[in-house]
Amino acid sequence: MSKYYAFKSLEGLLEVFLDKVVQLKAERLQILEGVNRLDDIARLSGEGGDVTDEIGEWFAAHNQWLNEDVLKVGDAGRIDRILTEIKNGLTVSSGDSAASRKIESEINRWSELAGAGDGRLTLRREPEQKIDTEIDSMVMFDNALEGARDLYHDLQGGKQHVLSVLDDALRRAVLQKNKQALILSAFMIYYLKHNGYLMEPFIKRLKEAERIQKEDLTIA
Amino acid sequence: MLNQSEKAYCQALLALKNKDYQAATEFFDRAAPYFKENKEFNLLRETNRLLIAVKEKLATADHEEIELEETIPYGQETELR
Secondary structure, X not given: OOHHHHHHHHHHHHHHHHHHHHHHOHHHHHHHHHHHHHHHHHHHHHOOOOOHHHHHHHHHHHOHHHHHOOOOHHHHHHHHHHHHHXXXXXXXXXXOOHHHHHHHHHHHHHHHHHOOOHHHHHHHXXXXXXXXXHHHHHHHHHHHHHHHHHHHHHHXXXXXXXXXXXXXXXXXXXXXXXXXXXXXXXXXXXXXXXXXXOOHHHHHHHHHHHHHHHHHHXXX | OOOHHHHHHHHHHHHHHOOOHHXXXXXXXXXXXXXXXXXXXXXXXXXXXXXXXXXXHHHHHHHHHHHHHHHHHHOOHHHHO
């Protein structure tokens, strides 16, 4: 195969890879695009622009989100915050017109239906489920403790000091974005701190690991 | 308001969707300060960079081939290849 065809083949391979990634994220991307557009409208509104038409078009294009239940709790919270910013700027930019009143009532409807995360979940829960959830939370915590102990034993291997285990736990929290390793690291740091160890460098690494895992959640 | 880097990452993905790889590079660069530790971000950014480099190489190769074809009338095709 000539050099030219080798490059041509690599080009096709890379394009297919990127295309597949985008396809996998298609639904998520659609949501992010909508939130992004709404954010642009909020910025325009913040600069004093009249966004009545833009926001009207946005509602028309994205109304189906409320029926299809495609929004994550975090998305709903973001949209709610952005809509509140727009609502606050509406009266200033377009006065108390019929259009702005209509938009305001639509924003209120969205805020009610999309909710800001926690409220939405609480409203849907029946009284008897509350008891189950409490039991579940205790079982879940018990499982988490057990999981952390198992992870600790895995990491322990032939290590001579607990700090080496902590070092490995933090590494796993960063590289594998392992939440259990993050929790175990925090627990170990707290324990060691109470036993007189200087933990500042580990605390920094813990915060970094936490930031990386949060970042992943934002994009996922 | 959304973080500018998050917006840029989203725009980079949209650019990839539209196969506008050059625009994607610019958006990836803008998003980089916030996402430089994110493995998926880095993988996509580097793949896109590599793709652009390959495309540039191919563009040059296309040009070279045209030059080669012009010499065929002189009967030197075998030598040149």
